[in-house]
Amino acid sequence: MDIGIGLFGLGTVGRGVVKILQENAEQITKRTGSRLIVKHAVIHNLTKERTGFVKNFPITNQATDILDNPDIQIVVEVMGTLDQAYDIIKRSLNAKKHVVTANKDLIASRGQELVAIAEINGVDLFFEAAVAGGVPILRTLSTSFTADEISRVAGIINGTSNFILTQMASNNLSYADALKLAQNKGFAESDPTNDVEGFDAAYKLIILSNFAFGVQPVLGDLSITGIANVTDADIADANAFGYVIKLLGVAQVVGSAKEAISIEVSPQLVPFTHPLATVHNENNAVLVNGESVGEVMLYGPGAGEMPTANSVLSDLTNVATDLALNTPGHPFNSFNQDLDLAKPSQRIARRFIVVEVDDTPGAMYSVTGMFAAAKMSFTDLKQTPAANGTARLVALTHPASDAQLNVIRTTLRNADGINLAAEYKIFS
Amino acid sequence: MDIGIGLFGLGTVGRGVVKILQENAEQITKRTGSRLIVKHAVIHNLTKERTGFVKNFPITNQATDILDNPDIQIVVEVMGTLDQAYDIIKRSLNAKKHVVTANKDLIASRGQELVAIAEINGVDLFFEAAVAGGVPILRTLSTSFTADEISRVAGIINGTSNFILTQMASNNLSYADALKLAQNKGFAESDPTNDVEGFDAAYKLIILSNFAFGVQPVLGDLSITGIANVTDADIADANAFGYVIKLLGVAQVVGSAKEAISIEVSPQLVPFTHPLATVHNENNAVLVNGESVGEVMLYGPGAGEMPTANSVLSDLTNVATDLALNTPGHPFNSFNQDLDLAKPSQRIARRFIVVEVDDTPGAMYSVTGMFAAAKMSFTDLKQTPAANGTARLVALTHPASDAQLNVIRTTLRNADGINLAAEYKIFS
Incomplete structure (x- = not known):
């Protein structure tokens, strides 16, 4: 079976997609049973030279050249814009074309809506390349x-x-x-x-x-x-x-x-x-x-022409399989549940806290008192002299919540000669 | 849809599979659209106590209790034997039952044959758990x-x-x-x-x-x-x-x-x-x-009850999806090509070589001469005194083939007072 592909965008990722489709054509056909053929590319700026691949398909700046082409079953959106990409993907899905995109901003912000449109039209919408480049x-x-x-x-x-x-x-x-x-x-x-x-x-x-x-x-x-x-x-x-x-x-x-x-x-x-x-x-x-x-x-x-293009290709071969088995239209992710947003008191981790204090007698006493008041205790402490007569105090704490940390923040903001220089969670 | 599962084996992995099916039943149904229900387990030794899960299915020692049960669509083979497992899987496939197994020895040695039998019968044969435990x-x-x-x-x-x-x-x-x-x-x-x-x-x-x-x-x-x-x-x-x-x-x-x-x-x-x-x-x-x-x-x-069981479960949910879409019977791996086996001269890597030599003048000279004769050159060399008046010579080489190493091996075997203590490839 021949499967026609329309490309929106011929930047880094787009060129990588064309290259893999051309160079690995035989293997792809062998493994999917289908020939994946780029039929058309649509780009913004026709005067910009496109290099790094064999141009054996027309390149225009009219979206309808792809959207109205009945020989194109899959649209690959790698333009990297937001509103335009949304428009293109929506029109593609409504034209019953499967869509593969690498557009993380769009999927993160309006993915749910597009997934619903894909489902209504019984077509695939895949976006493996949107997260972590080549990592599947x-x-x-x-x-x-x-x-x-x-x-x-x-x-x-x-x-x-x-x-x-x-x-x-x-x-x-x-x-x-x-x-x-x-x-x-x-x-x-x-x-x-x-x-x-x-x-x-x-x-x-x-x-x-x-x-x-x-x-x-x-x-x-x-x-x-x-x-x-x-x-x-x-x-x-x-x-x-x-x-x-x-x-x-x-x-x-x-x-x-x-x-x-x-x-x-x-x-x-x-x-x-x-x-x-x-x-x-x-x-x-x-x-x-x-x-x-x-x-x-x-x-x-996490990025790069060929790794990201490989993720687009994995989506394309999965669409090809769905077409061969006549099973497209099932959402990429079918998991749905409701969870509350965590409260600050529920966000608990060990902390790495850096405080700058005036290097005077009692400074350490007053800092440790603040932590005690917030019910935060230390596993490690290190004090070193810093610039201008201050000391840099590094504290690693036992698990503490964001709520406790907010207490410390407020206290420190009101304290003279003590400054919260940095604060990190410790991952475990 | 209800999907019946028959388990051959209730050892570590089998128990893990039962546990996940019971504890995550709701989630599995929500995500696959099917209820996966253990209908029967067949084990060798009925007197051995089975613990660690709720026994809400019969356990016998008769393979036919699963093979002849029309309510069982999927067979999970986690017995860990070779000939018996082969027999059970073959009979299951021929009874048009989908099979999930964790049996690496069997798949590695007779997988091709079983894959062909699965294909003839239009059923799935998955074995994610056979390699690297919980790693998909x-x-x-x-x-x-x-x-x-x-x-x-x-x-x-x-x-x-x-x-x-x-x-x-x-x-x-x-x-x-x-x-x-x-x-x-x-x-x-x-x-x-x-x-x-x-x-x-x-x-x-x-x-x-x-x-x-x-x-x-x-x-x-x-x-x-x-x-x-x-x-x-x-x-x-x-x-x-x-x-x-x-x-x-x-x-x-x-x-x-x-x-x-x-x-x-x-x-x-x-x-x-x-x-x-x-x-x-x-x-x-x-x-x-x-x-x-x-x-x-x-x-x-790489192993363990629950990680390995999770890989079995990922196979089971994929069979469930195939059943829902009416697309079972496609091989887990569809890639086939012919490649020659590499010759020793084609197996090239940097080497880490340890030689023990009598700690006498000229010993190093004679060792380095042997390497020169095999056209192997060093990137690093380190000599330390070892026991009984010998020296331990550690050499890191430039890329060299197994063929070159065989030359060194033969030369060293025939040399007095020099012994090849260890040899490793350096991965890069």
């Missing part, structure tokens, strides 16, 4: 953990941030220098906000939460902290206690009746011995904790 | 890398060996003490041959090779070396150069036209910075290198 985490969640109760999903799902933190930790670069290096290498954009402030990870974590817990959070439901305030000193101190700092997206079920979910993007301390600690540079990893399976991790390239 | 590697290979060209699969796929090597490296235990600890913890059997000699890993690697490369090797096609000869000294020396020793199963495509495959189980040196190096104790991991996707790794528990 979504299909694994939907096919291999169906019978298990997942308690936590934790991922290093933003390659830019992980590259920056790795460079800071391994090569003693400052945040600014590491960011510059990431930009030079093409791992960070000139405006890096979306990556370093945690929004990109947040979108991916929303999609992971759909699949792992059947919930449909919006961005406002998440607690989001980026890496822009991570300092060399924090990294060095974490290192001295056996931890590395990683930007994690963590969604976990909490509450005595497992009734709530905490969804958070933040830099956290990961023990050296934990598999997540060894995920370096632009790589991604997603850790899944299931009641039955225990701890499973999927690791791989 | 087979389904990932068959659904997420269909369009990619896989160049290598490398796994830590024997939990017992990995536990022993981890204990030797981390806690300075001798091989004998680490093995004893593994036996006490239930990670090794009283006769550990199958695990420590590499046969268990070999069976799993055969199945991985089926899925990743479409080849059907037999045990004799593999080069198999276990861990019984790994010494404390080897581990310490590897450590000094930045490596950890792991028992790896490695299948990779070689040759200028990618025409051959090398399939090998052996202890190898893995760099500290590689993700495989952080797979500790009884955990498993499988690394997949694809032309498009790059390097992806799946990590998780």
Whole structure:
């Protein structure tokens, strides 16, 4: 069977898709029983040169060239815009075309609506490439953990941030220098906000939460902290206690009746011995904790032309299989349940807290008094002299809630000569 | 829809399967649309007490109680024998029952035949639990890398060996003490041959090779070396150069036209910075290198009641989906190709070689001469005094083939006062 593909977008991922379809055509046909053929590509800017693949299909800037083409069964949306992509995908689904997209922002914000439209039209809507690039985490969640109760999903799902933190930790670069290096290498954009402030990870974590817990959070439901305030000193101190700092997206079920979910993007301390600690540079990893399976991790390239294109291809071959078996139209993720949002008192973790105090007699006494008042106790303490007659106090605590931490925050804000310099959860 | 399940075997994995089916019944029904109900279990020894689950189904020792029961659509084979399991699975398939098994020895040795019988009868035969316990590697290979060209699969796929090597490296235990600890913890059997000699890993690697490369090797096609000869000294020396020793199963495509495959189980040196190096104790991991996707790794528990049962459950829910969609009978792995077996000259890697020489003038000269004659050159050399007036020479080489190593082996065997103490490939 011949399956026609229409491509919206011929940027990095689009070119990768064309390359794999051309170079591995024989293998794909052998394994799916179908020939997947790019029939048409639609792009914004026709004057921009398209290189890196054999152009054996027409390229225009008219969406209808794909949408009205009856020989095209699958639309691949890799434009990377929001409103336009929404429009294209919706029109494609309503034209009974299957859709494969890598658009995490769109799926995270309006995925539920598009999934419903796909279902009404009896077509597939797949988006493996939207989360963690080449790592096949979504299909694994939907096919291999169906019978298990997942308690936590934790991922290093933003390659830019992980590259920056790795460079800071391994090569003693400052945040600014590491960011510059990431930009030079093409791992960070000139405006890096979306990556370093945690929004990109947040979108991916929303999609992971759909699949792992059947919930449909919006961005406002998440607690989001980026890496822009991570300092060399924090990294060095974490290192001295056996931890590395990683930007994690963590969604976990909490509450005595497992009734709530905490969804958070933040830099956290990961023990050296934990598999997540060894995920370096632009790589991604997603850790899944299931009641039955225990701890499973999927690791791989988080971005890049070919890895991301490979995830698009895995979606395409799955559509091809559905077409061959006449079984399209079943949602990528069929898990739905209602969970409350976790309260601050339910978000519990060990903490790594850095306080700067005037280096005077009694300063330590007054800090420890504040922690005692918040009912927080320490496992480790380290005090070192800092600049301008201050001392840097690093404290690792026993498990404490966000509510307790808010007490500490308020107390410190009102205290003279004491300043909360940094605060991280310790991942375990 | 109600789907009846018949269980052959109620050992560790069987009990885990019953537990998950009972405890997560509601979730499974919600997500698959079917109720999965154990209708009957058949075991060898009826006098042995079965605990750890609610017995709400009959248990007998008559295979026909399952095979002739029209209410049973799926047979789960978790007996762990070879000939009997073959017989049961064959009869089940011929009775048009879908089969889920965790039996790696059987699938590795007679899988092709059983797959053909399943296809003739239009039923499913799944065996995710046969490789790497809770790690969903087979389904990932068959659904997420269909369009990619896989160049290598490398796994830590024997939990017992990995536990022993981890204990030797981390806690300075001798091989004998680490093995004893593994036996006490239930990670090794009283006769550990199958695990420590590499046969268990070999069976799993055969199945991985089926899925990743479409080849059907037999045990004799593999080069198999276990861990019984790994010494404390080897581990310490590897450590000094930045490596950890792991028992790896490695299948990779070689040759200028990618025409051959090398399939090998052996202890190898893995760099500290590689993700495989952080797979500790009884955990498993499988690394997949694809032309498009790059390097992806799946990590998780390699054995145990609940992780392995979760893999059986993922097979069961996939059969349930096939039944709901009316699409059973498609092979778990549809990839088939012919590759030659790699020649020794095609099996190329950097080497870690340990030679014991009489500590006399000229000894080093004569050793290095032998390596020069085999056209092997060094990247690192370290000589330390050893017992009885000998010296221990550790050499790390540039890439060299098994053929070159055989030359060295022969030369050393004929040399006085020089002994090849150990030889490992360096994984990269």
